[in-house]
Amino acid sequence: MATIKKPRLKDVAALRRFLSVVSITLLGVLLLIFLIGTNSSSKSSYELDVDVTYNASRFGEKLNLPKQNTLSIELEKRNQMLPRNIDLYPRLAKDHTIIVLYVHNRPQYLKAVVESLSRVVGISETLLIVSHDGYFEEMNKIIENIRFCQVKQIFAPYSPHIFQDSFPGVSPRDCKDKEDATENHCKGTPDQYGNHRSPKIVSLKHHWWWMMNTVWDGLKETWGHSDHILFIEEDHFIYPNAYRNIQMLTALKPRKCPDCYAANLAPCDVNSRGEGWDSLIAERMGNVGYAFNRTVWRKIHKKATEFCFFDDYNWDITMWATVYPSFGGPVYSLRGPRTSAVHFGKCGLHQGQGEKNACIDNGVVNFEVDNIDKVANIKPEWDVRIFEHQPGYKAGFKGWGGWGDERDRQLCLNFARMYHLEDTASL
Ligand SMILES: *[C@@H]1O[C@H](CO)[C@@H](O)[C@H](O)[C@H]1NC(C)=O
Ligand SMILES: *[C@@H]1O[C@H](CO)[C@@H](O)[C@H](O)[C@H]1NC(C)=O
Numbered sequence: 001m002a003t004i005k006k007p008r009l010k011d012v013a014a015l016r017r018f019l020s021v022v023s024i025t026l027l028g029v030l031l032l033i034f035l036i037g038t039n040s041s042s043k044s045s046y047e048l049d050v051d052v053t054y055n056a057s058r059f060g061e062k063l064n065l066p067k068q069n070t071l072s073i074e075l076e077k078r079n080q081m082l083p084r085n086i087d088l089y090p091r092l093a094k095d096h097t098i099i100v101l102y103v104h105n106r107p108q109y110l111k112a113v114v115e116s117l118s119r120v121v122g123i124s125e126t127l128l129i130v131s132h133d134g135y136f137e138e139m140n141k142i143i144e145n146i147r148f149c150q151v152k153q154i155f156a157p158y159s160p161h162i163f164q165d166s167f168p169g170v171s172p173r174d175c176k177d178k179e180d181a182t183e184n185h186c187k188g189t190p191d192q193y194g195n196h197r198s199p200k201i202v203s204l205k206h207h208w209w210w211m212m213n214t215v216w217d218g219l220k221e222t223w224g225h226s227d228h229i230l231f232i233e234e235d236h237f238i239y240p241n242a243y244r245n246i247q248m249l250t251a252l253k254p255r256k257c258p259d260c261y262a263a264n265l266a267p268c269d270v271n272s273r274g275e276g277w278d279s280l281i282a283e284r285m286g287n288v289g290y291a292f293n294r295t296v297w298r299k300i301h302k303k304a305t306e307f308c309f310f311d312d313y314n315w316d317i318t319m320w321a322t323v324y325p326s327f328g329g330p331v332y333s334l335r336g337p338r339t340s341a342v343h344f345g346k347c348g349l350h351q352g353q354g355e356k357n358a359c360i361d362n363g364v365v366n367f368e369v370d371n372i373d374k375v376a377n378i379k380p381e382w383d384v385r386i387f388e389h390q391p392g393y394k395a396g397f398k399g400w401g402g403w404g405d406e407r408d409r410q411l412c413l414n415f416a417r418m419y420h421l422e423d424t425a426s427l
Contacts, residue, residue, distance in 0.1 A: 069162070073157075085147060089149060092126060098227075098230070099129070100131060101234065103133070103233070104134060111142055125243075140153070154219070160203045169199050189404050197408060202408050229293075230291040235344055236266075237342045239341060240375070245376055246291050252334070261285070264291075267283070273339045276338060277337040282384050299327060304413060310399055311398070336378045344358035
């Protein structure tokens, strides 16, 4: 200790001074490089593709979106709030499958779905995104009470349901039914059957498309999530084994079924509960509990024009008749031989479809889940049976109409452009 002499200490101090001068200079140079870099707008490849910091007024200006009211602006801000229950579930599991539940306004149904989700094994590992078409307190309350996983609510800010007297809602000058626009001095383009738009009817397709674009390209929460996202609706009862089964299916998909674009919780035929075979099944894309990844979303997004200009107000028929056929090959979805989700309706409305149909009465879903369907029931060693040439909507179908108004088509296209302002020319 005594050997340390003053001069050496002095040297150390000088060295320190020298080092700090060097490091400050270095910092300055780095800062300069950084500033030059950002000025010439060099961004990471992801940012170039997707503008995640959603700024409504900027989009509105650039895209000529409908003029927003106070509620619409409020909802848009709310969409940027952090998920709930982060305190309870601070970490999402590695390789989690995000679940998106899209809803309108059937609280009794939503209660049943949420109740079913609360029993799903593994649900606490993931994030549940609930996408609302319209703003309804009773619906919000149900979602706000969820404690079984992280939950994020998003609200379609251009839902016809939140515009009382202007497009996308009903505006006073709109043509009605089969009115002639020039004769009646009203606004609107009729569909292929001569009918004008109905805001309540077009809202479903708008919501689905807005939700898809937002979930994949407009949320910080899904940023960089390259895994599958599972989509369910407010009238889908989800079995306890749904999450584990969909994880197995998506993991098996590349090996077992290279032609499969997606995985499904339920058969394409909504009245079927599956075959009960010891094999996997590849068939047409179904609309109950479907999951696909970002690669597939990019393919769908590229077909925005086909989707937005097809004269059918149903998003699923639009997909079957235009988007999937344009992929240029079979578009299969992989599923298990027993369903893990069912579409339910009001009891007594679907007579003649067999008593196995699930229905809801006073908020209680009226059917039993067998024990075998309470745990994961897919075996990795199973082969795949392919259902070829199934009946159903396909290329050539001209659509049920309801989607002829030029304003709806433009709004739809704008939803596809919204998060891609850097490269709107490509659409
Ligand atoms: C959003 O864009 C508008 C118009 O360009 C701008 O005035 C506003 O400051 C931006 N807001 C945020 C939060 O970036
Ligand atoms: C996404 O799924 C498609 C279709 O199954 C597959 O071809 C693709 O490789 C997958 N992408 C990633 C990143 O896993």
